[in-house]
């Protein structure tokens with residue numbers, strides 16, 4: 001194999017240096033700029049964590065107020081962009097629409113094409129963080145045939161998202177603070193995860209000098225797959241398919257059967273082989289939200305808890321280090337909030353946006369080469385075209 005290091009799946013290849021996020025998979029540690037995810041989940045909030053990821057330090061009170069105000073300043077999307085939605089079928093998968101409309105933002109902000117200007121890069125970061133919830137809610141409204149709701153900037157980031165999702169021009173209800181807090185926690189727990197498949201995709205696209213909106217659209221495409229962000233949707237579908245605790249053993253057997261492509265969704269992680277620290281916080285949030293909503297007896301939660309118990313005691317899963325990951329419990333919370341299953345991965349994409357953009361910005365500001373992996377050629381040797 002000589003000339004190149006062969007590492008399919010990039011299991012042992014570091015493609016970059018980074019100061020943003022640290023993971024110790026064996027110990028179940030996740031730090032953003034040095035701060036443990038558990039502490040951020042408890043004491044910080046999503047927008048503050050966005051600032052931390054982007055700038056490297058927690059903001060002062062004044063910086064935080066300024067950052068929140070800047071993000072609010074960018075929550076609307078260009079009115080022209082709303083016409084894009086009409087080009088999609090109403091039953092299109094929301095991630096298909098998100099890939100399109102986020103990439104299309106490049107057509108509206110020509111200054112973003114100047115990626116070597118630090119100020120322009122920051123404005124693009126603010127635009128993306130601010131507009132993702134607006135676009136996510138527009139995708140949902142379009143799918144159900146309701147008019148788009150404009151953002152309301154007196155609301156918090158997560159309250160505003162739920163307002164745009166669930167209010168209508170005929171009826172504007174107060175957003176439940178419990179649900180807004182749960183939403184904020186979900187965004188925060190997804191905010192970054194170092195060089196995962198979608199972030200690496202953003203970096204690879206960015207290494208060609210592509211603009212940030214195009215790069216984030218490529219990240220959204222990579223996130224869509226069920227082995228990555230699409231797992232949250234797949235978990236809920238799986239729990240529904242299991243349907244009853246009595247069927248769990250059958251699904252566990254399927255997951256262990258090497259002739260069956262079925263995998264337990266929400267289980268396993270490339271890096272975490274003991275536990276996913278985000279899953280612990282997510283489970284706690286799930287318990288809190290369901291208790292506050294009086295839904296502790298939710299049948300899907302019961303199936304999930306039983307499945308977790310059986311799988312984590314099963315030799316097959318223990319031997320391979322397969323434990324519930326961040327997506328295992330997020331779907332149950334999202335369902336309790338009222339988010340439809342097909343939109344789950346869009347929520348992941350919205351939460352992950354600051355991570356993607358922080359990595360892109362780090363790469364552009366610190367110098368980079370175009371990403372260009374090599375291969376081990378296994379095809380024909382040279383042969384002549386038939387005479």
Ligand code: CMC
Pocket residue numbers: 009193196226227228229231255256262263264265266267268269270271320322325326327
């Ligand atoms: N159910 C059953 N078996 C599994 C599972 C699973 N969920 N995940 C891995 N395995 C087995 C796999 O068959 C293999 O067994 P063997 O050694 O006998 O061939 C072994 O465990 C190692 O699996 P792998 O596919 O080599 O591991 P990987 O690091 O390449 O893949 C993964 C990691 C997350 C893609 C995988 O565990 C998986 O497909 N999980 C289900 C999908 C999922 O929940 N994804 C969300 C990941 S967390 C959120 C995110 O970061 O996007």
